[in-house]
Amino acid sequence: MFSKATEYALRATIYIARKSSExxxxxxxxxxxxxxxxxxxxxxxxxxxxxxxxxISSVRGPGGGFYLSSKAQKRPVRDILxxxxxxxxxxxxxxxxxxxxEAMPCPMHAEYKGIKQxxxxxxxxxxxxxxxxxxxxxxxxxxxxxx
Amino acid sequence: MFSKATEYALRATIYIARKSSExxxxxxxxxxxxxxxxxxxxxxxxxxxxxxxxxISSVRGPGGGFYLSSKAQKRPVRDILxxxxxxxxxxxxxxxxxxxxEAMPCPMHAEYKGIKQxxxxxxxxxxxxxxxxxxxxxxxxxxxxxx
DNA sequence: AAAATAAAGGATATTTTTGTCCTTAATTAT
DNA sequence: ATAATTAAGGACAAAAATATCCTTTATTTT
Numbered sequence: 001m002f003s004k005a006t007e008y009a010l011r012a013t014i015y016i017a018r019k020s021s022e023x024x025x026x027x028x029x030x031x032x033x034x035x036x037x038x039x040x041x042x043x044x045x046x047x048x049x050x051x052x053x054x055x056i057s058s059v060r061g062p063g064g065g066f067y068l069s070s071k072a073q074k075r076p077v078r079d080i081l082x083x084x085x086x087x088x089x090x091x092x093x094x095x096x097x098x099x100x101x102e103a104m105p106c107p108m109h110a111e112y113k114g115i116k117q118x119x120x121x122x123x124x125x126x127x128x129x130x131x132x133x134x135x136x137x138x139x140x141x142x143x144x145x146x147x
Numbered sequence: 148m149f150s151k152a153t154e155y156a157l158r159a160t161i162y163i164a165r166k167s168s169e170x171x172x173x174x175x176x177x178x179x180x181x182x183x184x185x186x187x188x189x190x191x192x193x194x195x196x197x198x199x200x201x202x203i204s205s206v207r208g209p210g211g212g213f214y215l216s217s218k219a220q221k222r223p224v225r226d227i228l229x230x231x232x233x234x235x236x237x238x239x240x241x242x243x244x245x246x247x248x249e250a251m252p253c254p255m256h257a258e259y260k261g262i263k264q265x266x267x268x269x270x271x272x273x274x275x276x277x278x279x280x281x282x283x284x285x286x287x288x289x290x291x292x293x294x
Numbered sequence: 295a296a297a298a299t300a301a302a303g304g305a306t307a308t309t310t311t312t313g314t315c316c317t318t319a320a321t322t323a324t
Numbered sequence: 325a326t327a328a329t330t331a332a333g334g335a336c337a338a339a340a341a342t343a344t345c346c347t348t349t350a351t352t353t354t
Contacts, residue, residue, distance in 0.1 A: 001148055001236060004342065007243030014242075014254050027300070041343050047302065061351025062299045077255075089148060095161075096154030105285065107161050107278040108224075111269055118262050131254040138252065151312065174330070188313050194332060208321025209329045 006084040009045050011035040013080055016056060017068045017132035018141040025058075025065030049083055055128075073129040081123060090120050153231040156192050158182040160227055163203060164215045164279035165288045172205075172212030196230055202275075220276040228270060237267050 002010070015034050020026045028046065032039040046066060049056040055075060058066050081087040093100035093109070100106040135141075149157075162182050167173045175193065179186040193213060196203040202222060205213050228234040240247035240256070247253040282288075 001239065001241060002243070004243065007241075010255075011242050011244075025300095029300095038343055040345075043301075044303090044343090050301085058301060059351080060299085060301045060349075062353065064300050064351070066301085092148065094148060094154075095158050096149070096151065097158075107282040108157075108273075110281065111273060115262060115265050115269065118265075122258055122262065126255075126258060134257065135254040185313055187315075190331075191313090191333090197331085205331060206321075207319075207329085207331045209323065211321070211330050213331085 001089065002081075002086055003084075005041075005045055006081065006086045008035065008037045008042050009049060009080050009084050010077070011037065012042060012046060013049065013055060013068070013128060014131050014135060016066050017073055017128050018135055020065070020067035022057075022067055022069070025063070025067045027065045031066065045084075049080070054083060055079055068128065073132070074127050076124050077126050077128060077131065078120075078123040080128075087123075090123060091116065148236065149228075149233055150231075152188075152192055153228065153233045155182065155184045155189050156196060156227050156231050157224070158184065159189060159193060160196065160202060160215070160275060161278050161282060163213050164220055164275050165282055167212070167214035169204075169214055169216070172210070172214045174212045178213065192231075196227070201230060202226055215275065220279070221274050223271050224273050224275060224278065225267075225270040227275075234270075237270060238263065 012031055012035055015031060016026055019034075028039060028043050031046070032042045035042070046056060046058070048054070050058045050066070055068070055072050056066050057069055057072070058064070078087055078090075081090070093106050094112050095106045095108055097106045100109055102109075159178055159182055162178060163173055166181075175186060175190050178193070179189045182189070193203060193205070195201070197205045197213070202215070202219050203213050204216055204219070205211070225234055225237075228237070240253050241259050242253045242255055244253045247256055249256075
């Protein structure tokens, strides 16, 4: 469904959300290892997600690394797709027609319409935080100890 | 969602289903023009779909061309994806994890599960013929005159 | 101030996807 | 038989996606 770059972006962001905080940043080495992605390629992707006050925050130098602000945690997953310039795939025609609409539907339009809507809703309404918490329910992270 | 090659494969097959019969075959020129795809590239794709008694039938020489047997018309759209080696995308994990299952779910698994099932059902239960007929309801083809 | 650390950024390489062109093979009509 | 037509197939080209490496910049520690 998505490019590898976008898959890495999603995995990395969720991982950072789970394991980091402003006090406990994560290095690219750890992130790439954890999400099983090529390090340098992942670094480029994080650059994109970090650029101009983006989704991920970063600090250089010793003790530096990547983290997610609590504000960023509340952003919808779709924002990640947007930065990766792949949010288009959600609304796109399955047959790849540029002009496919209610007025000019492709042969699959009627059948696919409902699924498309659900996809858009899913990525729009799900926040990064929700996914991070879901993941923690299954394999608890050690970001914060539970009392 | 799918590669261009697969989009062309779907569009071409549906077009052939609508406009051709064993008595009235279509040439690559017409097909490519109709579905707005590069001719030679589309030819390669039709070769794939034609190979070893595949979905599309073809005959060389004058009066030759491509057509769909009535048996092929009844095949599910998923068969096209299979030939294009992209039926995998339907069942694939959204985050691209190789091992994502009920037992080892990715963070999006629960949320995406239902949509994935609908996608599989859609491509499995919809036949080429159904799409061709849907399309004809909107823009009637001239394959057979209506009395 | 110097050294060490970690992300940012540029340049380049590799692989895959997309696309084109030309020749070959099969079939039909002359 | 020969010529014409049309798909099959091979070789190659271009573009995009994926991946690596090296240098630079910011920050902290010594």
